[in-house]
Amino acid sequence: MATVTKLKKFFGKKAKRPARPDADGVTYRPLRPLDERIDSWRVAIDDDRQRAMYDRVAATVDGDAYAALQQKYRDEVEVSDELAVTKYLDLAPWFMIHSRLARLLDIDKRARCSILDIGAGGGQFLAIAKAHGHEVLAFDQPHPPVYGDLLKLFEIPRIEGSVKLGEKLPEEIGRYDLVVINGQVFDVQPNDRTQRWDVPQWASFIEYLCDEHLTYPGTLFIGLNKSAGPTGVEDFLWPLVDLAESHGAAVERKRATMVFDLTEPLRFDEVDYEPWREIGTR
Numbered sequence: 481m482a483t484v485t486k487l488k489k490f491f492g493k494k495a496k497r498p499a500r501p502d503a504d505g506v507t508y509r510p511l512r513p514l515d516e517r518i519d520s521w522r523v524a525i526d527d528d529r530q531r532a533m534y535d536r537v538a539a540t541v542d543g544d545a546y547a548a549l550q551q552k553y554r555d556e557v558e559v560s561d562e563l564a565v566t567k568y569l570d571l572a573p574w575f576m577i578h579s580r581l582a583r584l585l586d587i588d589k590r591a592r593c594s595i596l597d598i599g600a601g602g603g604q605f606l607a608i609a610k611a612h613g614h615e616v617l618a619f620d621q622p623h624p625p626v627y628g629d630l631l632k633l634f635e636i637p638r639i640e641g642s643v644k645l646g647e648k649l650p651e652e653i654g655r656y657d658l659v660v661i662n663g664q665v666f667d668v669q670p671n672d673r674t675q676r677w678d679v680p681q682w683a684s685f686i687e688y689l690c691d692e693h694l695t696y697p698g699t700l701f702i703g704l705n706k707s708a709g710p711t712g713v714e715d716f717l718w719p720l721v722d723l724a725e726s727h728g729a730a731v732e733r734k735r736a737t738m739v740f741d742l743t744e745p746l747r748f749d750e751v752d753y754e755p756w757r758e759i760g761t762r
């Protein structure tokens with residue numbers, strides 16, 4: 481018997497979903513009508529440019545295809561609600577959050593460019609970029625399926641794979657004008673999930689990305705995530721933010737975001753690190 485069916489039997493068909501918000505304070509409602517959700521979240525946006533980007537991406541969503549996705553994930557949502565990855569199905573809060581990022585990166589004003597999103601998730605940021613005429617590519621793991629289904633909804637291509645310490649990304653990825661890493665968790669060490677990459681490991685990865693996957697002039701965006709780790713509420717890796725700032729990144733400390741506008745690859749000569757491809761081999 482499928483897990484969902486078993487749980488339904490256990491809790492009863494009418495088992496009430498928890499109404500608590502997620503850790504970020506958002507109560508996700510992935511099964512509500514799209515228009516209702518888009519209207520509700522629109523009022524939370526004060527900035528005109530951000531609202532215009534939100535409106536533009538919302539208008540690109542195929543309503544029938546979206547309703548079919550809601551139907552596909554109905555059971556999963558009803559059982560585990562907002563703490564599961566199905567929260568990404570509720571497009572409106574993500575369009576709001578990612579239109580803020582799009583505003584930060586001038587997605588509405590940039591000349592048409594190529595954008596790679598590493599750990600793209602459901603692709604809501606790339607959907608905004610695509611709606612503004614940019615050429616976009618997602619790189620992410622194949623699971624969970626809801627990410628792939630959302631990318632299909634937005635008609636965004638994805639190369640599947642994982643960032644792994646010291647390993648090259650797939651050759652076919654190529655180079656981009658803008659590389660985005662937002663809310664990522666690939667720095668959680670797979671053999672010890674209580675550990676995340678340290679500053680030298682990040683410095684090594686950033687140099688590798690600059691050398692292999694950026695064009696110049698180009699932009700690298702990194703927005704840290706503190707939700708993974710032993711307690712789920714670890715602090716951001718502030719020494720990395722400090723290092724980024726000392727190398728010219730525009731830093732927003734509220735969300736630990738870093739924007740590097742670059743004319744040449746970054747070099748962190750003051751950091752004692754191993755080159756990306758040599759990590760663990762010395």
Ligand SMILES: C[S@@+](CC[C@H](N)C(=O)[O-])C[C@H]1O[C@@H](n2cnc3c(N)ncnc32)[C@H](O)[C@@H]1O
Pocket residue numbers: 598599600601602603604619620621623624627641642643644661662663664665666705
């Ligand atoms: C918290 S979600 C963020 C998704 C998206 N960037 C956003 O801002 O909405 C973390 C993402 O990292 C991806 N991820 C986790 N481990 C990864 C790895 N080793 N390599 C690449 N992506 C990974 C997950 O699949 C997921 O898409």
